[in-house]
Amino acid sequence: MPEDSAATNGKPRNWPLWSGFVLSLFALVSYPSLFARYPVTRDVPWVNFLLFALALVLLFVGLRRAFAPSALYRGKVAGPILAALSVAALAFFCLIVFYFGKNLPAASQAPRVGQKAPDFTLTDANGSTVSLAALLSTSAPAHPSKGVLLIFYRGYW
Amino acid sequence: MGVRPVAISVDSPAESQDLCRKAGYTYTLLSDPDAEVIRRYDLLHKGAGVRGHDIARPAEFLLDSSGVIRWVNLTGDLRIRARPDQMLAAAKSL
Numbered sequence: 001m002p003e004d005s006a007a008t009n010g011k012p013r014n015w016p017l018w019s020g021f022v023l024s025l026f027a028l029v030s031y032p033s034l035f036a037r038y039p040v041t042r043d044v045p046w047v048n049f050l051l052f053a054l055a056l057v058l059l060f061v062g063l064r065r066a067f068a069p070s071a072l073y074r075g076k077v078a079g080p081i082l083a084a085l086s087v088a089a090l091a092f093f094c095l096i097v098f099y100f101g102k103n104l105p106a107a108s109q110a111p112r113v114g115q116k117a118p119d120f121t122l123t124d125a126n127g128s129t130v131s132l133a134a135l136l137s138t139s140a141p142a143h144p145s146k147g148v149l150l151i152f153y154r155g156y157w
Numbered sequence: 158m159g160v161r162p163v164a165i166s167v168d169s170p171a172e173s174q175d176l177c178r179k180a181g182y183t184y185t186l187l188s189d190p191d192a193e194v195i196r197r198y199d200l201l202h203k204g205a206g207v208r209g210h211d212i213a214r215p216a217e218f219l220l221d222s223s224g225v226i227r228w229v230n231l232t233g234d235l236r237i238r239a240r241p242d243q244m245l246a247a248a249k250s251l
Contacts, residue, residue: 113226124188125188153166154205
């Protein structure tokens, strides 16, 4: 006798549970892949927090349905698991936003305003050697050099 | 604007060239693979790179034509970068 339909008892799928879970995953991965590109949604990730809030509301509705006495919906096993995973996603997101980004060394000995920038000679992307002195004195095609903006970045992009 | 942007990281020249190609950058990217200059500017972030390499923490320095620093940005949070308007205001005062 086929067992699969008997196991589900013909109950409708608990869509708030699943959509809440999927939404929480989206709330997590959309930050580095999309919203982090724009300062307005990156500096304070309000869109992602909103998405997480919506996800948690959906999960709550889904859990209530799953455990309702009328037993109309499935999800007694899947529900708590999906909810736990979604909370874990939110916790990880908070870690990324509030901890990992801030864990920077103090750079207390970095050169200050008014000091002469330490000289250096490095290789550029074409393999040529470039010194700071050369960068400062080189003229852009039409304008004399007003200065140089040194941008130190993490690399590994 | 007359100010020349120069970016420095531990990426090799090959990696920088790749980045320039992909992102369409036209400005100068310099390689500091042993983080020697990064150390000179006290910007070392030990073990923070992929596979535990030492890299730079983000920072910007605006130098005038004689090499004197006129503006520094040391962000306290990796996610919050200096806004273009802040840099422009500093560059205008050169």
